[in-house]
Amino acid sequence: MKCRICREKAIIGLPQHNLALCADHFDNWMLKRAAKAIDEFKMFTKDSKILVAVSGGKDSLALWDILTRLGYNAHGLYINLGIEENDYSNESEELSRTFANRIGKKLYVVNVKEIHGMSIPDKAYSKKRKTCSVCGVTKRYYMNKTAREGNFDVIVTGHNLDDQAAALLGNLLYWKFDYLAKGAPYSPPLWKGEFAKAKPLILCTEKENTVYCLLQGIDYIQKECPYSEGATFLRWKHILNEIEENSPGAKQAFYLGYVKYIDIFKARNIxxxxxxxxxxxxxxxxxxxxxxxxxxxxx
Ligand code: FES
Known part of the structure; x- marks a missing residue:
């Protein structure tokens, strides 16, 4: 397999784009994909103050790195959830801190246990609620609080095409109209003076983000969150991967088609x-x- 641009040895095949690229041209292509999403969905500009929600995983660290290399003013926020299994939270915090030092950017750190005296799993247990739902409410609150207090223009997350397509499939199967109204790559501020929310890696897949991190030597947490195992979400991803294998490009067509017609769902939104x-x-x-x-x- 040869790079379509320089004919050197390709390191990645991208059948959905009918493309194979060498390391250098893939690196360049990733920057262009992010820039394309930022421009196409009018996410932010070089003057914007950007807060990157960082988990220590490949997607969020790739995103922070790409935004920095593209010349955006992007700071990070890491929320330590107090997940002790596999040393998950501490290790991901450490990796996030190391990365922030490497690129010389500020990392805001929120430690849930230090603030509330209880970790996310303990809180979920005490309230008899699912860990992921307690995690979601808490992370959303601290992301919004940090953005508001730091006068950020936009919060960005590392959601990739696989994430968005899987969420779309799950929401369509059960006709969750409220969620279907909120799956756009960019959500403007809800009211004047507030921040927007954006997903600049929406045109990149999980595999592409992984390869990007490997090529850039970015050390990311390779373990999954212990509470995400067996999640229904992973089943949707699996099904979509099977479809993609037989019909390259289907995942992107599925998600971008939905983005084009998202207003159908917005009409029903509260x-x-x-x-x-x-x-x-x-x-x-x-x-x-x-x-x-x-x-x-x-x-
Ligand atoms: Fe929230 Fe795993 S990251 S429960």
Whole structure:
């Protein structure tokens, strides 16, 4: 297999693009893919202050690296969830810190156990709730808080094409209209003065992000979160990979087609709440928002 551009030995085949590339041209192609998504969906500009939600995994570290190399002003946020199995949280924090030092960028660190006296799994157990749902509410709260307090213009996450296509499949199967309305690569600020949310690696696959990290020598956490094992989400990914193998490009056509027609689902979406949580003052449908209720916070 030869690189389509220079005819040197290719290191990756990209059948969905009818392409094979050598290391140098693949590196360049990744930067272009991210830049294309940023431009096409008008995510942000070189003047924007960007907060990268970093997990220590390949996707978020690849994203931070690519944005930095493209000349964007991107800082990181790592949220330590207190997951002790396999030393998951500490190791991913360490890798995130090492990477921030390597690129010379600021990393904000939030430690849930230090703030609330309890880890995410312990909180989930005490509330008889799923760990992933407690994790989601808590991460969302701290991402928004950090962005608001740091005057960031946009929060970016490392979601890749495989993530988005799998989420889309799951949401379509069960016709989850509220989620289907929110799967766009870019969500503008909900109200004036707030930050936007964007997924600049939406045109890149999991495999491409992995190869990018290997080529750049980026050390990332290779373990999966112990609570994600057996998740339904992984089944959707698996099914889509099988389809992709027989029909290269199907995954991208599936997701980008949905993005084109997303307004169909938005028509059914609910408005933003006009009331605020009486404890933390963030927009909320109830007197107390889901985060403050979860962590039993008082005024
Ligand atoms: Fe949230 Fe695993 S990362 S539960």
């Amino acid at each position: 408005d933003m709440p006009d009331s605020r949580c009486e404890i933390c003052d963030t927009p909320s449908w109830n007197e107390v928002c889901s985060f403050c209720a979860l962590w039993d916070l008082n005024k």
